[in-house]
Amino acid sequence: xxxxxxxxxxxxxxxxxxxxxxxxxxxxxxxxxxxxxxxxxxxxxxxxxxxxxxxxxxxxxxxxxxxxxxxxxxxxxxxxxxxxxxxxxxxxxxxxxxxxxxxxxxxxxxxxxxxxxxxxxxxxxxxxxxx
Amino acid sequence: xxxxxxxxxxxxxxxxxxxxxxxxxxxxxxxxxxxxxxxxxxxxxxxxxxxxxxxxxxxxxxxxxxxxxxxxxxxxxxxxxxxxxxxxxxxxxxxxxxxxxxxxxxxxxxxxxxxxxxxxxxxxxxxxx
Numbered sequence: 645x646x647x648x649x650x651x652x653x654x655x656x657x658x659x660x661x662x663x664x665x666x667x668x669x670x671x672x673x674x675x676x677x678x679x680x681x682x683x684x685x686x687x688x689x690x691x692x693x694x695x696x697x698x699x700x701x702x703x704x705x706x707x708x709x710x711x712x713x714x715x716x717x718x719x720x721x722x723x724x725x726x727x728x729x730x731x732x733x734x735x736x737x738x739x740x741x742x743x744x745x746x747x748x749x750x751x752x753x754x755x756x757x758x759x760x761x762x763x764x765x766x767x768x769x770x771x772x773x774x775x
Numbered sequence: 776x777x778x779x780x781x782x783x784x785x786x787x788x789x790x791x792x793x794x795x796x797x798x799x800x801x802x803x804x805x806x807x808x809x810x811x812x813x814x815x816x817x818x819x820x821x822x823x824x825x826x827x828x829x830x831x832x833x834x835x836x837x838x839x840x841x842x843x844x845x846x847x848x849x850x851x852x853x854x855x856x857x858x859x860x861x862x863x864x865x866x867x868x869x870x871x872x873x874x875x876x877x878x879x880x881x882x883x884x885x886x887x888x889x890x891x892x893x894x895x896x897x898x899x900x901x902x903x904x
Binding site: 672675676678679682683685686689690692693695696699700719722726729730732733736764767768771772 | 805808809811812815816818819823826827830831833834837846850853854857860861864889892893895896897899900
């Protein structure tokens, strides 16, 4: 283990809750989740390349309640990481670092991801379920 | 005075950030991110267009030249970006050196493997083999 006798700071629990710290850690969490979620894409491609029977089985798996839940989580993680990622790319130019702007863009990423997820799933439901 | 001391110390420091690789990682992460903004949106639209598609339709659509090319680009970029991101997470939270190194190497191996498998799958779909 690394030497942890030195003081660790700052302690998260002394901070008042702020949207910026949530948007930051959620970006990480969704990033890690999407790294594993990419395997879902890989799986679909493999089954499609494997022929009609394996692709039909893939559709049954993905269309099951558990599969739909997984897809729902995957889509929100993707949209959140996308929205907040665009926010970070804009911030990389040096823009948006005033505290009110920073808070506003955090909320924008959170709300934007929810809106996109709802829109996509509304479309899926109108088209009669996934897969 | 030896010749060694006449060298500007900056020469030894150039390209050596705290990660010993300067800003290379930072740039790769940003460029793959920018590419994934476009490819990700394209991929979601492609998949939504294939809702309820049967095998023949899905196979034909993904095998069309532009779709196949963009799919390969998407898969490679996604695994690349994932490896860069996981690297930062591992470096931040894994404090035992041998575990950190093992995980970093494992992530790179798996990312390359994932990208190669995706490319082969898309090629099989596109070329019908």
